[in-house]
Amino acid sequence: MNQLALLKSRADLRAYTASLQGKGLGFVPTMGALHAGHVSLVRRAAAENAAVLVSVFVNPTQFGPNDDFNKYPRNLDADIAMLAGSGATAVFSPDVETMYPEGATTTVHVGALTEGLCGPFRPGHFEGVATVVAKFFGAVGPCNAYFGRKDYQQLAVIQRMVADLFMPVNVVGVPTMRDPDGLAMSSRNAYLSAEERARALGISRGLRAAHAAFAGGERSAAVLRALVLASVQPVATSIDYVTVCDAETLQEFAQNTTDRALLAVAIRVGSTRLIDNVVLGVDPTP
Numbered sequence: 001m002n003q004l005a006l007l008k009s010r011a012d013l014r015a016y017t018a019s020l021q022g023k024g025l026g027f028v029p030t031m032g033a034l035h036a037g038h039v040s041l042v043r044r045a046a047a048e049n050a051a052v053l054v055s056v057f058v059n060p061t062q063f064g065p066n067d068d069f070n071k072y073p074r075n076l077d078a079d080i081a082m083l084a085g086s087g088a089t090a091v092f093s094p095d096v097e098t099m100y101p102e103g104a105t106t107t108v109h110v111g112a113l114t115e116g117l118c119g120p121f122r123p124g125h126f127e128g129v130a131t132v133v134a135k136f137f138g139a140v141g142p143c144n145a146y147f148g149r150k151d152y153q154q155l156a157v158i159q160r161m162v163a164d165l166f167m168p169v170n171v172v173g174v175p176t177m178r179d180p181d182g183l184a185m186s187s188r189n190a191y192l193s194a195e196e197r198a199r200a201l202g203i204s205r206g207l208r209a210a211h212a213a214f215a216g217g218e219r220s221a222a223v224l225r226a227l228v229l230a231s232v233q234p235v236a237t238s239i240d241y242v243t244v245c246d247a248e249t250l251q252e253f254a255q256n257t258t259d260r261a262l263l264a265v266a267i268r269v270g271s272t273r274l275i276d277n278v279v280l281g282v283d284p285t286p
């Protein structure tokens with residue numbers, strides 16, 4: 001099995017990337033609390049690169065004042081144990097001061113793609129994500145970077161940033177890993193009680209119903225949305241959005257969808273915010 005290098009500082013990271021002597025590097029940014037969804041990204045990266053770096057960093061700038069930054073699960077030993085046998089070759093787990101040294105003021109604002117879906121419900125979130133990912137890309141250097149389609153808007157935002165800022169990074173989107181009953185894996189699922197977890201299944205049930213209707217020819221955005229709402233409304237504590245939008249621009253469809261649609265959901269079950277999505281038809285992500 002590979003020996004896993006543990007990197008804390010940017011100097012450690014520099015020494016590690018230099019030691020690769022230009023061999024292909026896969027990079028998987030995470031906030032830790034690793035589960036099989038994260039591991040699927042690492043395995044994909046290991047299949048396509050000589051070395052795989054996983055970052056574990058709970059990024060304060062992407063959490064709002066009422067978000068779960070303080071209670072977000074942190075356990076580096078458990079994360080390292082999760083990575084055993086996954087093909088990861090190094091873990092970078094910087095502290096906040098390493099990523100945001102005193103005096104740092106630059107932020108990255110990606111624009112239109114951040115305005116819909118989660119944007120209005122999480123002010124500043126995508127700016128925090130884009131900023132920290134840009135910093136990671138700057139610190140890591142040229143690489144293939146792996147992101148989950150579970151966070152579809154995030155994947156789209158990162159792709160846009162990399163293209164707009166000419167970053168030497170190839171972004172790869174990886175399919176959503178689900179529990180056998182359909183629930184999308186998420187670190188936040190750990191917050192759910194057994195009763196809440198059972199209710200959360202309404203999300204994937206609704207997405208499946210809409211997916212089947214789309215496959216059967218349904219193109220009315222209102223009908224597809226109503227199919228999801230029928231499953232989600234009875235189980236949600238509150239609904240942020242159920243949106244049918246263009247899978248590339250993320251612009252909501254007013255009437256009929258095209259053959260390239262994204263159906264995206266964000267709800268709360270109890271106090272836990274859950275997101276999920278399905279691409280209907282042609283998937284434009286990498």
Ligand code: AMP
Pocket residue numbers: 029030031032037038040041146147148149150151174175176177178184185186187
């Ligand atoms: P996080 O630690 O939640 O920031 O997630 C780190 C990366 O793992 C992101 O690119 C996520 O999209 C991805 N990810 C999280 N959950 C899943 C999942 N169930 N399937 C695939 N990728 C996931």
